[in-house]
Amino acid sequence: MPRIGxxxxxxxxxxxxxxxxFSDYAKGSWTILFSHPADFTPVCTTEMSGFALEKDFFAxxxxxxxxxxxxxxxxxIAWVQNVREKTGVLFEFPIIADLDMxxxxxxxxxxxxxxxxxxxxxxxxxxxxxxxxxIMYYPxxxxxxxxxxxxxxxxxxxxxxxxxxxxLNWKPGEKAIVPPxxxxxxxxxxxxxxxxxxxxxxxxxxLN
Numbered sequence: 001m002p003r004i005g006x007x008x009x010x011x012x013x014x015x016x017x018x019x020x021x022f023s024d025y026a027k028g029s030w031t032i033l034f035s036h037p038a039d040f041t042p043v044c045t046t047e048m049s050g051f052a053l054e055k056d057f058f059a060x061x062x063x064x065x066x067x068x069x070x071x072x073x074x075x076x077i078a079w080v081q082n083v084r085e086k087t088g089v090l091f092e093f094p095i096i097a098d099l100d101m102x103x104x105x106x107x108x109x110x111x112x113x114x115x116x117x118x119x120x121x122x123x124x125x126x127x128x129x130x131x132x133x134x135i136m137y138y139p140x141x142x143x144x145x146x147x148x149x150x151x152x153x154x155x156x157x158x159x160x161x162x163x164x165x166x167x168l169n170w171k172p173g174e175k176a177i178v179p180p181x182x183x184x185x186x187x188x189x190x191x192x193x194x195x196x197x198x199x200x201x202x203x204x205x206x207l208n
Contacts (some may be wrong), residue, residue, distance in 0.1 A: 001108030
């Protein structure tokens with residue numbers, strides 16, 4: 001089972017947009033790989049629609065989406081069309097047909113305590129270097145939080161850009177955590193700074 005900091009397992013699969021190799025698809029961009037238990041199920045429909053409706057947000061943050069479930073390509077296509085007909089929402093991102101469970105197993109999406117045949121609701125945030133940066137797991141009966149998915153994506157990208165850490169409940173526009181001083185000289189500099197300081201080891205700064 002991959003962990004934070006590991007390289008994302010590569011694979012080649014049939015998807016709703018054709019056959020693809022993950023490393024080619026994700027090259028040079030952030031990627032969110034997410035699994036759902038099954039096509040034509042209510043919670044999954046709301047979640048996949050949520051990703052589809054946020055396509056402009058993910059595009060603006062240079063992030064590609066790719067879904068997965070242990071269903072056939074025919075089931076995927078029928079479900080995508082059904083949702084488009086009933087709601088007007090089109091799942092344009094690829095959805096992996098993982099009938100042999102090979103991708104689900106390589107990413108630890110199959111968790112026997114929950115189900116041996118359906119993938120849990122996993123979300124993998126993968127950076128342009130194919131490193132797994134954050135993982136979320138949800139059980140079959142609880143849908144994901146799209147606002148949190150968007151928040152942590154922006155947080156990861158912001159932390160990389162500014163070489164900083166981010167506090168509890170951080171949102172774009174709020175202050176970042178400054179790494180604690182490692183020497184006495186750094187401590188003296190910190191004490192003379194205009195940072196917002198709770199104490200010398202806990203200080204915040206604007207990112208602007």
